[in-house]
Amino acid sequence: MAFTIAIDGPAASGKGTIARQLAARFGYAHLDTGLLYRAVGKQMLDGRDPLDAAQALTPEDVAGEGLRTNAVGQAASRVAALPEVRKALLDFQRAFARRDGGAVLDGRDIGTVICPEAEAKIFVIASPETRAERRHKELVEAGHDLSYDEVLADVHERDERDMGRADAPLKPAADAVTIDTTALGIDEAVARAIAVVEAARG
Secondary structure, rough: OOOEEEEEEEOOOOOHHHHHHHHHHHHHHHEEEEHHHHHHHHHHHOOHHHHHHOOOOOOHHOOOOOOOOOOHHHHEEEEHHHHHHHHHHHHHHHHOOOOOOOOOEEEHHHHHHHHOOEEEEEEEEEEEHHHHHHHHHHHHHOOOOOOOOHHHHHHHHHHHHHHHHOOOOOOOOOOOOEEOOOOOOHHHHHHHHHHHHHHHOO
């Protein structure tokens, strides 16, 4: 039986962590849709046309190395603003969402565009400063040499691009439940998300 959980939110809000834990809790498949755009963005940085990359994307591309760098994140945000790229990746995401056994998708437009009929919709937010702290810690631990101020500027830039794009801007679905993780620990944020899903499952 298909049951879709749509989780949206800006970069480093905690949506990926929540999505993975919900998938594990309910035994659903999980798709980080941002990795689709990161895979296309990485290929664009390597000189490939982004539409060609999107149309030919394989699961191996999405599982590839080097998708979590800051440069690839910026490239992903740029290609995600291209309507033809978004359209090329739409069917892939929708088919995943309606697979038997349930699915959790996290991204920027899951509840509004990809899966407007999702049974459970969650919009995860946190202050830009909190998100920059989280992302800076991740990047430093991964060996990247970036200052907090650089990461905060990057967060603001990506927010502006994601929320301001004409096609599928980042915004909560009208029926999404918002979870603000600024002052929440992981366990508390996940517990709130579980409650939303359990209510939707009846």
